[in-house]
Amino acid sequence: MAGRRAAEASASGPARRKVPPEQRQFNLILALMATEQGLTKHDILSTVSGYAERFDDASDRANLERQFERDKEDVRELGVPLETVDQLGAEGDTRLQRYRIPKSLYRLPDDIEFSAEEVALLSLAAQVWREGSLTEQSRRALTKLKSFGHAVEQSVIGFAPSIRTREAAHDPLAGAIDRRRQVTFPYLKAGQPEPERRRVSPLALVNHEGRWHLHAHDEVADAPRTFLLSRIVGGVRVEEDAARAPRPDEAARAQRELKELFERTTATVIARPGSEADVVLRNRAGTVIEGETLIVRTTDLAVLADELAAFGADVRVEGPESVREAVLTRWRQVVESHG
Amino acid sequence: MAERRPPITSSDKLALLLGLVPYLIDEVRVSVTEAAAQFEVSPEQMRSLVGYLTGTGEPGPDGLYLPQGLFDIDWDDFEQRDVIRFRQAPLDEKPRLSSREASALLAGLQALSALPGFSERADLERLTEKLARGASGEVAPMAVQFRTADALRETVAAAVAGNERLRLDYVTTRGDRAEREVDPIRLESVDDVWYLRGWCLSRDAERTFRLDRMASAVAIGPAETHEPSTADAGELFRSDSDDLLVTVELPAASLPLIADYLGPEDALEYRADRAIARIPLAHLGLVGRLATRLAGVGAITEPPDARAAAAQWARDALAAADGQNPGER
Structure with a gap:
């Protein structure tokens, strides 16, 4: 019975109907995994279900080819190792290039198994993300891990850490790091009136003390730089130019640098005893209490000045002078713009 | 969630x-x-x-x-x-994770490892190694550094785990300081700011307390059990109908500066390259804080008493700095 049905399906090729994108892409994956030496674009468009139905319509060919280009991107985005192999002696000729997906690179190594407990822990890890691309990425990862047959649940436990990724820059930067491309963006340095366009090789995204930072190599200054994502005040443009490769321990290294910077960058303040400022600054991570004097830490004095200025008359900055002046400037600006 | x-x-x-x-x-x-x-x-x-x-x-x-x-x-x-x-079946293999998928889970695990009871788990390390090997390429570099637990958070976490009533010395953004007795429900964090969700016995209602506004927290005995009203930490930030609505204007490009003030439902419109947003504030005492965030790029435009309050707040701050620093001009 089954054989009969299968034969029916193949007699006319898979049914001639509008194929949803994920089915067309899945058909593509199956076809490219079945081939050793690879298929050319012509092979794929003329035979793989989802393309083949439209292949005879010459007026549609350019659309079909663009469709194929987008599908390749989407499939790779999901971690499927879709390879392009140049024809010897015809490097770069897209008509002769062959595409394939090596099974050994596609499948999870045999010795990797995830237990029910591990999948539960990973579901909790996925719940850390509040929105945006990290939620999407972890949701897809969990969907793949469902193949192990363990329940993936939204669990409620007594502790629930969450991290937001509200900055629009997060997604394009993560994509550019993954695809190893340079980016440009307008960056508003604290205390400056106008943003400045920066061009960098993005290397790692680090969340430190609740703030997202981009660790990068500034291609104009030719030096490493760290940027606050909240100060990227416009679209991130992903450029064609290849970026420097991140070192294997790039994120850990950037994290360590931020931590060291945090340890050695301090300001001295006095808060009105018993005020909200007093309680909050004493509880602030890394604060050293010396009687009524508080030594507070930061990775960025301009950011700290913003934080301190928000307490108004309840804080007095003793030093350094740059922070004291920055706080006074903010208050003067408020008087000017609201007087 | x-x-x-x-x-x-x-x-x-x-x-x-x-x-x-x-x-x-x-x-x-x-x-x-x-x-x-x-x-x-x-x-x-x-x-x-x-x-x-x-x-x-x-x-x-x-x-x-x-x-x-x-x-x-x-x-x-x-x-x-x-x-x-x-x-x-022509295909029966389990797929690898993409580098970004693995990276999102790995960074999530890092955040979890800052939690009480998680940091000692040996399986976290094994899982980390497995995710890295199960990815299709090098795992995209991403890291999360949560602040390490301090004595206060340990106390609150222990009370959540052991269901113990807490007595808090708590200060609000209005500057009110009072003792509150709270039966804990959950310890939550949003971007490394920690909150205790609990049943407040003095208000007889569910309330959220920021850990950094607790001058002290002491466990005082067994608590009654309360179910959380929602699992969604985002609900904590829903605005109330009696909030004060202020209008702010700033260059559209500078909007990220006030991202944490803007909820998804808050009115936001654009005029040329300027953005005009209506922001709910819990009380008039917070206008100075909002105005400072806008310093140099924008301002509160409405209502007039909010503008006046912001200006007065900043004058008071300057006067305090002046009074205690005779050298200041």
Whole structure:
């Protein structure tokens, strides 16, 4: 019975109907995994279900080819190792290039198994993300891990850490790091009136003390730089130019640098005893209490000045002078713009 | 968290197919309802996914889809008993994670490892190593550094775990300082700011307390158990109807500066390259704080008493700095 049905399906090729994108892409994956030496674009468009139905319509060919280009991107985005192999002696000729997906690179190594407990822990890890691309990425990862047959649940436990990724820059930067491309963006340095366009090789995204930072190599200054994502005040443009490769321990290294910077960058303040400022600054991570004097830490004095200025008359900055002046400037600006 | 389901994209549907196929083959024989529950789709959707699979497979050497290259199921099981059993499958491998997928889970694990009871777990390290090896490429560099637990958070976490009532010395943004007795529900964090959600005995209502506004916290005995009203930490920040609405204007490019003031439902409009936003504030005492955030780029424009309050707040701050620093001009 089954054989009969299968034969029916193949007699006319898979049914001639509008194929949803994920089915067309899945058909593509199956076809490219079945081939050793690879298929050319012509092979794929003329035979793989989802393309083949439209292949005879010459007026549609350019659309079909663009469709194929987008599908390749989407499939790779999901971690499927879709390879392009140049024809010897015809490097770069897209008509002769062959595409394939090596099974050994596609499948999870045999010795990797995830237990029910591990999948539960990973579901909790996925719940850390509040929105945006990290939620999407972890949701897809969990969907793949469902193949192990363990329940993936939204669990409620007594502790629930969450991290937001509200900055629009997060997604394009993560994509550019993954695809190893340079980016440009307008960056508003604290205390400056106008943003400045920066061009960098993005290397790692680090969340430190609740703030997202981009660790990068500034291609104009030719030096490493760290940027606050909240100060990227416009679209991130992903450029064609290849970026420097991140070192294997790039994120850990950037994290360590931020931590060291945090340890050695301090300001001295006095808060009105018993005020909200007093309680909050004493509880602030890394604060050293010396009687009524508080030594507070930061990775960025301009950011700290913003934080301190928000307490108004309840804080007095003793030093350094740059922070004291920055706080006074903010208050003067408020008087000017609201007087 | 469970309440907000983001839209399902075609990439999600492809990931589902990649995960579903090896699952169905590993299970050998599985009911449609069970498979549907595992992948969070309806039984009808599961049946149609299986239907699609039986019509696809790998093309043969001459580019034709031949029966031996197609997925094939036991049709009697499927049609009469609503059970899925594959007889033939051109693909049965579990897919790797993409570098970004692995990276998102790894960074999530890092955040978890800052939690009480998690940091000592040896399986975290093993899991980290497994994720890295299970990714299709080098894992995209991303890291999360949560502040290490201090004595206050340890106390609150222990009270949550042991269901103990806490006595807090708590200061609000209004500057009120009072003792509160709280039965803990959950310890939550948003971007490294920690909150205790609990039942406040003096208000007889669920309330959220920022840990950094607690001058002290002491466990004082067993607590009564209260269920959280919502699992969604985002709910903590919903504005009240009696909030003060202030209008601010700033260059559109500078909007990220006030991102944490802007809720998804807050009115936001654009005039040329300027943005005008209406922001709810819990009380007039907070206008100075908002105005400082806008310093140098924008200002509060409405209502007039909010403008006046912001200006006065800043004058008071300057006067205090002046009074205590005779050297200041």
